[in-house]
Amino acid sequence: MRRGWQVACVMLMGVFAAALVVSLEYSLFDSLGPGAGFFPFWLSLIGGVLTLAILVQTTRSPEPADADTKILPDRPAALQAGSVLVALTLAAALFEPLGFRLTMLLFIPSLLLVLGVRAPVAVLLCALAGSFGVFHVFFYWLKVPLPIGMLGI
Amino acid sequence: MDTFQHLMAGLAAAMSLQNLTFALIGCILGTLIGVLPGLGPAAGTAILIPLTFQLDPTGALIMLSAIYYGAMYGGTITSVLINVPGEAASVVTCFDGHQMAKQGRGGTALGIAAIGSFIGGIVATIALIVVAPPLARFALSFGPPEFFALMLVGLCLVTGLAGRSLLAGLAMAVLGLLIAMVGIDPVRGAPRFTFGIPSLYDGVGFIPVVMGLFGVAEILLTVERPYREVIKTNLASLLPSREEWRRCVGAITRGTGIGFFLGLIPGVGAIIPTFVAYIVEKRISKTPERFGQGAIEGVAAPETANNAYANAAMIPLLTLGIPSSPTIAVLMGAFIVNGLTPGPFLFKERPDLVWAVIASFLLGNILLLILNLPLVGLWARLLRLPYQYVCVGTLLFCVIGAYSLQQNVFDIGVMIVCGIIGYGMRKIDLPIAPLVLGLILGPFLEKSLRTSLEMSAGDFSIFLTRPLCLGLLVISAVVLIASALNLAPPEVRKSDT
Numbered sequence: 194m195r196r197g198w199q200v201a202c203v204m205l206m207g208v209f210a211a212a213l214v215v216s217l218e219y220s221l222f223d224s225l226g227p228g229a230g231f232f233p234f235w236l237s238l239i240g241g242v243l244t245l246a247i248l249v250q251t252t253r254s255p256e257p258a259d260a261d262t263k264i265l266p267d268r269p270a271a272l273q274a275g276s277v278l279v280a281l282t283l284a285a286a287l288f289e290p291l292g293f294r295l296t297m298l299l300f301i302p303s304l305l306l307v308l309g310v311r312a313p314v315a316v317l318l319c320a321l322a323g324s325f326g327v328f329h330v331f332f333y334w335l336k337v338p339l340p341i342g343m344l345g346i
Numbered sequence: 347m348d349t350f351q352h353l354m355a356g357l358a359a360a361m362s363l364q365n366l367t368f369a370l371i372g373c374i375l376g377t378l379i380g381v382l383p384g385l386g387p388a389a390g391t392a393i394l395i396p397l398t399f400q401l402d403p404t405g406a407l408i409m410l411s412a413i414y415y416g417a418m419y420g421g422t423i424t425s426v427l428i429n430v431p432g433e434a435a436s437v438v439t440c441f442d443g444h445q446m447a448k449q450g451r452g453g454t455a456l457g458i459a460a461i462g463s464f465i466g467g468i469v470a471t472i473a474l475i476v477v478a479p480p481l482a483r484f485a486l487s488f489g490p491p492e493f494f495a496l497m498l499v500g501l502c503l504v505t506g507l508a509g510r511s512l513l514a515g516l517a518m519a520v521l522g523l524l525i526a527m528v529g530i531d532p533v534r535g536a537p538r539f540t541f542g543i544p545s546l547y548d549g550v551g552f553i554p555v556v557m558g559l560f561g562v563a564e565i566l567l568t569v570e571r572p573y574r575e576v577i578k579t580n581l582a583s584l585l586p587s588r589e590e591w592r593r594c595v596g597a598i599t600r601g602t603g604i605g606f607f608l609g610l611i612p613g614v615g616a617i618i619p620t621f622v623a624y625i626v627e628k629r630i631s632k633t634p635e636r637f638g639q640g641a642i643e644g645v646a647a648p649e650t651a652n653n654a655y656a657n658a659a660m661i662p663l664l665t666l667g668i669p670s671s672p673t674i675a676v677l678m679g680a681f682i683v684n685g686l687t688p689g690p691f692l693f694k695e696r697p698d699l700v701w702a703v704i705a706s707f708l709l710g711n712i713l714l715l716i717l718n719l720p721l722v723g724l725w726a727r728l729l730r731l732p733y734q735y736v737c738v739g740t741l742l743f744c745v746i747g748a749y750s751l752q753q754n755v756f757d758i759g760v761m762i763v764c765g766i767i768g769y770g771m772r773k774i775d776l777p778i779a780p781l782v783l784g785l786i787l788g789p790f791l792e793k794s795l796r797t798s799l800e801m802s803a804g805d806f807s808i809f810l811t812r813p814l815c816l817g818l819l820v821i822s823a824v825v826l827i828a829s830a831l832n833l834a835p836p837e838v839r840k841s842d843t
Contacts, residue, residue, distance in 0.1 A: 198774055201771075209524075225800055226800035232523075323742050327742060335400050
């Protein structure tokens with residue numbers, strides 16, 4: 194847990210430092226009062242100081258009682274979570290070129306298989322309902338704009 | 347028009363077939379969200395926002411409000427039947443509710459929870475009708491410095507009570523505020539932190555961020571959680587015995603009062619009223635040893651307080667524009683998506699909408715009671731739905747929700763990144779609520795701060811020379827000092843999601 198907090202603090206400090214540098218490009222004050230950089234500058238500064246304080250506090254404090262709490266998942270769970278993210282990223286990449294229906298027709302069965310569903314009929318029904326069925330409901334009934342791909346589907 | 351006339355007009359609007367249908371759909375979907383493992387009310391409300399895109403604002407907000415309090419009740423079912431709280435506020439219900447289910451009294455536990463929730467919700471809504479108009483009128487006298495101080499109080503309360511570390515809560519709130527700075531500067535109109543990416547000109551979308559932090563992160567966590575068994579219990583007998591009724595009357599009355607008054611305070615969160623209601627019942631009981639062993643008051647009091655809180659928490663949102671919890675922040679996001687800014691001006695400019703939504707709370711509570719008592723068995727069966735299908739369904743809705751708001755794939759990317767961040771935050775117990783509230787309050791906070799400083803030509807003493815503003819700033823400081831001294835009970839500080 195402590196290592197997790199230390200890593201998070203370092204990453205946050207990076208974010209706040211970058212924001213601080215960028216905010217200096219905007220005016221802190223102008224003729225009308227506080228400028229576009231005023232709020233981000235102070236937020237970045239305060240955020241950086243807070244994160245530094247957490248880092249020091251975490252590093253100097255004794256290991257908490259729940260130090261042995263498992264943060265990283267075991268290998269199968271990590272693989273499944275990673276596969277979910279890869280599938281989501283691919284779906285995002287294909288979303289507009291292939292359109293909603295074809296993308297989901299690929300995304301849903303792959304995800305179900307990755308998550309351990311081995312019933313072909315259930316996978317097929319879910320894929321059809323989640324792609325063509327959901328598209329019909331959202332696009333035609335609820336008038337929610339969803340992409341139609343280059344194949345016209 | 348006085349309050350009564352507004353309410354009658356609101357009831358007439360809420361009782362139109364269309365709005366009644368939206369409320370019914372919202373209650374069903376909300377309960378479903380609460381019941382399905384791995385979906386909390388914040389994530390559930392967020393992923394269902396796309397369903398309301400094409401509705402008129404009144405219908406959309408009636409449906410989303412119904413989803414919100416439906417989800418608050420749905421969490422009870424998982425607490426009783428699988429000892430897993432569907433949302434943070436249902437943690438306390440696990441103590442006695444699950445014990446009752448183990449003793450074969452699961453139906454009675456769910457029955458009293460539904461009845462208590464109904465009474466708490468109705469009484470809190472009536473109190474809302476009485477309290478909200480004068481509060482909104484009072485808030486109309488606020489200037490930018492008072493609004494700035496008020497938002498600061500809300501943010502400090504949420505930050506002070508979220509998670510195990512005050513510093514971490516503050517850092518997350520600051521991060522949320524900083525993310526809210528991305529986009530066009532609301533005062534000068536200049537782009538900030540956009541790095542030449544056109545998709546960032548409108549800022550980082552609130553909906554994709556919330557869907558990522560709650561929806562995608564929850565799915566990633568669900569994938570590695572062990573399977574929880576649904577226990578077999580008697581769901582046929584829902585009504586308590588005469589002796590149980592006698593015990594519950596006082597518990598429900600006290601739970602209503604506790605939930606309502608704590609719901610008025612921005613930032614208290616749903617978990618505190620339920621704990622307070624439980625502790626009060628245990629303290630005043632002549633047989634406190636029964637608590638934790640299946641005492642029906644241990645279910646009635648927190649469940650009543652939970653629903654009374656859920657309805658009362660709408661008061662700070664509707665009258666002051668301050669969200670009390672991440673779920674209420676999502677609702678505020680839904681208002682903004684519909685082109686409305688919650689707060690005192692909404693009462694003045696759109697009384698038709700505000701009163702229709704308030705009236706729908708009354709109808710929604712009745713619908714929930716009608717739905718939940720006979721459908722308890724169905725909800726219990728849904729708990730057995732394999733998580734894989736829930737994961738796929740949730741992700742499908744997340745993708746649709748993130749994309750369809752601006753028809754931009756970039757937002758799906760934002761959602762995925764926020765999902766990874768939310769997963770990491772949950773793993774190391776970093777509080778998410780302050781980040782979400784910072785993100786939604788950021789533009790308002792900045793605008794009121796800068797307008798205040800423009801009013802005073804850059805002189806910060808404007809915040810100290812106005813009595814109400816000074817009072818609110820003192821409250822913020824007291825909240826932070828109290829949090830730093832760890833005055834809040836540890837069980838209350840533990841989790842915000």
